[in-house]
Amino acid sequence: MKRFLRILLFTCIALILLFNVFIVLSGRYYLYTGIYQTYLQGRMGPGIYDLHNFPYRTLEHSTHPQPWKNSNGYNAIQPKKADMDYINSLGTSAFLVIKGDEIIYEYYNESHSKSTVSNAFSATKTVIAFLIGIAIDEGEIKSLDEKVGNYIPEFNEKGREKITIRHLLVMASGLDWEESGKNPLSENAESYYGTDLYGLVTRQHVVAEPGKVFNYQSGNTQLLGFVLKKATGKSVSAYCREKILEPIGAESDAYWSLDKENGDEKSFCCLYATARDFAKLGKILMYDGLVDGKRIVSEKFMREAKQPAKIRTKEAWKNLRYALHLWVYFDKKSTVHYFRGLKGQYIITVPDEDLMVIRLGNQRDKNYIIPEDKMNNRRYIKRHLYQVEHSVDVFRYLQIGRDIASKN
Numbered sequence: 065m066k067r068f069l070r071i072l073l074f075t076c077i078a079l080i081l082l083f084n085v086f087i088v089l090s091g092r093y094y095l096y097t098g099i100y101q102t103y104l105q106g107r108m109g110p111g112i113y114d115l116h117n118f119p120y121r122t123l124e125h126s127t128h129p130q131p132w133k134n135s136n137g138y139n140a141i142q143p144k145k146a147d148m149d150y151i152n153s154l155g156t157s158a159f160l161v162i163k164g165d166e167i168i169y170e171y172y173n174e175s176h177s178k179s180t181v182s183n184a185f186s187a188t189k190t191v192i193a194f195l196i197g198i199a200i201d202e203g204e205i206k207s208l209d210e211k212v213g214n215y216i217p218e219f220n221e222k223g224r225e226k227i228t229i230r231h232l233l234v235m236a237s238g239l240d241w242e243e244s245g246k247n248p249l250s251e252n253a254e255s256y257y258g259t260d261l262y263g264l265v266t267r268q269h270v271v272a273e274p275g276k277v278f279n280y281q282s283g284n285t286q287l288l289g290f291v292l293k294k295a296t297g298k299s300v301s302a303y304c305r306e307k308i309l310e311p312i313g314a315e316s317d318a319y320w321s322l323d324k325e326n327g328d329e330k331s332f333c334c335l336y337a338t339a340r341d342f343a344k345l346g347k348i349l350m351y352d353g354l355v356d357g358k359r360i361v362s363e364k365f366m367r368e369a370k371q372p373a374k375i376r377t378k379e380a381w382k383n384l385r386y387a388l389h390l391w392v393y394f395d396k397k398s399t400v401h402y403f404r405g406l407k408g409q410y411i412i413t414v415p416d417e418d419l420m421v422i423r424l425g426n427q428r429d430k431n432y433i434i435p436e437d438k439m440n441n442r443r444y445i446k447r448h449l450y451q452v453e454h455s456v457d458v459f460r461y462l463q464i465g466r467d468i469a470s471k472n
């Protein structure tokens with residue numbers, strides 16, 4: 065027994081030494097941070113309350129905050145039991161239904177409240193799109209079709225000189241970024257836990273023709289963050305606070321995670337705010353850039369931003385799901401546009417119905433895909449194509465929101 069324990073001990077020591085040698089030789093020092101903040105804390109990945117795990121910038125609330133109004137029937141209509149069970153089954157922390165300018169239903173779990181901030185994860189990407197639109201409106205950026213190399217010198221060579229701002233926004237840059245929430249060696253992991261975002265994104269190589277095929281990559285958004293910084297001369301946080309949070313009347317301070325102290329914003333993921341202030345961001349999308357009579361983003365940009373990009377999917381189908389850093393779902397009743405984050409952070413807008421559904425939480429349901437046995441069934445594909453790659457919980461949350469709104 066003692067011999068077995070001795071062998072086990074030496075094996076463990078050898079594995080630890082080999083792991084450290086790998087980290088040093090590969091330069092992947094971010095793995096230390098990632099392991100400490102996940103596995104050693106009993107978690108398998110990032111969490112919605114990671115704010116204090118990283119340096120961050122504070123985006124102060126508006127000097128003229130605009131509180132949401134509660135409807136006369138506020139919380140009078142509750143979700144059906146089956147719907148509430150579904151909401152709770154995915155670790156929902158906040159669920160709001162908004163009709164027009166009034167909150168008609170608002171729910172928080174025991175870990176969350178009206179004043180709690182949490183990570184928007186990739187829902188942050190849509191905010192970056194708004195900021196790009198504003199920079200174009202104000203002449204800081206010439207157009208969507210301007211070359212990225214005009215702002216990031218490293219993108220003037222090695223085939224990257226073809227990449228435009230539009231290519232980044234529609235997720236068709238052709239770069240070799242690995243988008244993975246599970247692989248600790250992926251660029252996604254390094255971007256979240258690492259300390260050199262600029263170096264990471266400027267090391268990317270072109271492996272496909274830009275502007276042709278949809279390939280969702282967080283690195284595209286991070287590049288847009290650096291474009292904004294160069295074009296405006298301001299940090300992404302400062303520009304967002306000035307151009308968006310101040311005029312929309314944000315009630316609470318927001319926060320943006322950085323890669324290091326006084327470093328760069330994690331533009332691809334990490335804006336923290338309250339559910340009510342996320343809903344204010346939804347107004348920009350809902351009303352084509354006009355919020356409470358204030359023009360935040362031009363109507364011209366917003367209308368273009370909401371149209372699915374004219375590219376193909378990996379399945380070689382016409383893209384019907386993604387526009388300029390926002391998701392599009394052609395529901396049977398209306399066209400739905402929404403922000404989407406890693407763990408089911410949704411700001412769902414249905415302009416035709418004047419309806420918004422905000423959902424924050426810790427888990428997302430699976431994406432809808434065409435079953436393997438239906439891949440040659442053209443009629444089936446045509447009928448379900450609009451649902452492909454949308455998380456199925458979006459459909460459920462939309463239905464719950466509609467049910468509550470119809471009875472209010």
